[in-house]
Amino acid sequence: MSPVTEQWADVLTTHFALGEELPAVRAAAVYSAESGFFAVAGRDGENGRPHFAPAGGTGAQPGSDAFDPSRLEALWTAGEENAPPPLLRLGEVVWRRESLEQVTDAVTGTELDLVLLREGNRSMWVVRTRQGICIFALVDGTNEGHVAEARSFALDFDSFLVGQGY
Structure with a gap:
């Protein structure tokens, strides 16, 4: 495991351990065009x-449910x-952009693009930095308070990555 991947897992694990009984983020990932999903972690x-x-999938293949990075740009x-x-499409789910x-990141001053994705009553935040790194934060459950908390988590972790030089 790379140092960033280990740091990511530690940060996410700490976030879950310090959070409330039902953490707002169920799973999170970091993506770059060069490395793909280079850090992924889940709650508990x-x-x-x-x-x-998809489990075992590493790249987009015709007819597969694998992540297609060209769709991310849209x-x-x-x-x-x-x-x-x-x-x-992430895993077996097709997400639509809601917003x-x-x-502007309060810590770094960098401009960030922030997207809220929805699939039925499920939500996910995606943050993109100017360096081309994307943070995905899957919201746990349908609680709108969790949606707001997951947004803060995604932005906080983006600041962490930028501080690490990403």
Whole structure:
């Protein structure tokens, strides 16, 4: 395991241990175009990888449910008002973009793209830095308070990665 992957697992595990009885984030991952999903963790030691890519899958293959990085870029573009929202397949789930916003990281001052994805009543936040790193935070349950808490978690972890030089 790389040092960043170990740090990521430690940070996520600590977040879950210090959180409330039902943590807001069920699983989280870090993605880069060069490395793919280079760090994935789940709550309470759960394997988080199936939430982001099929078990054993490493790349997009025709007809597979593997993550297609070219679809990720569509999340960051503002569409026409009447156009359908961009979709992204992660694991076996097709997520649709519900919102897109640009925020300034309070710690680093960098501009970030922040997307809320929805699939039915499930939610996931995706943060993209200018360095091309994306943080995915899968919300646990349907509680809107968890959605807001998971947003904060994703932004906090982005600050952590930027501080590490990513």
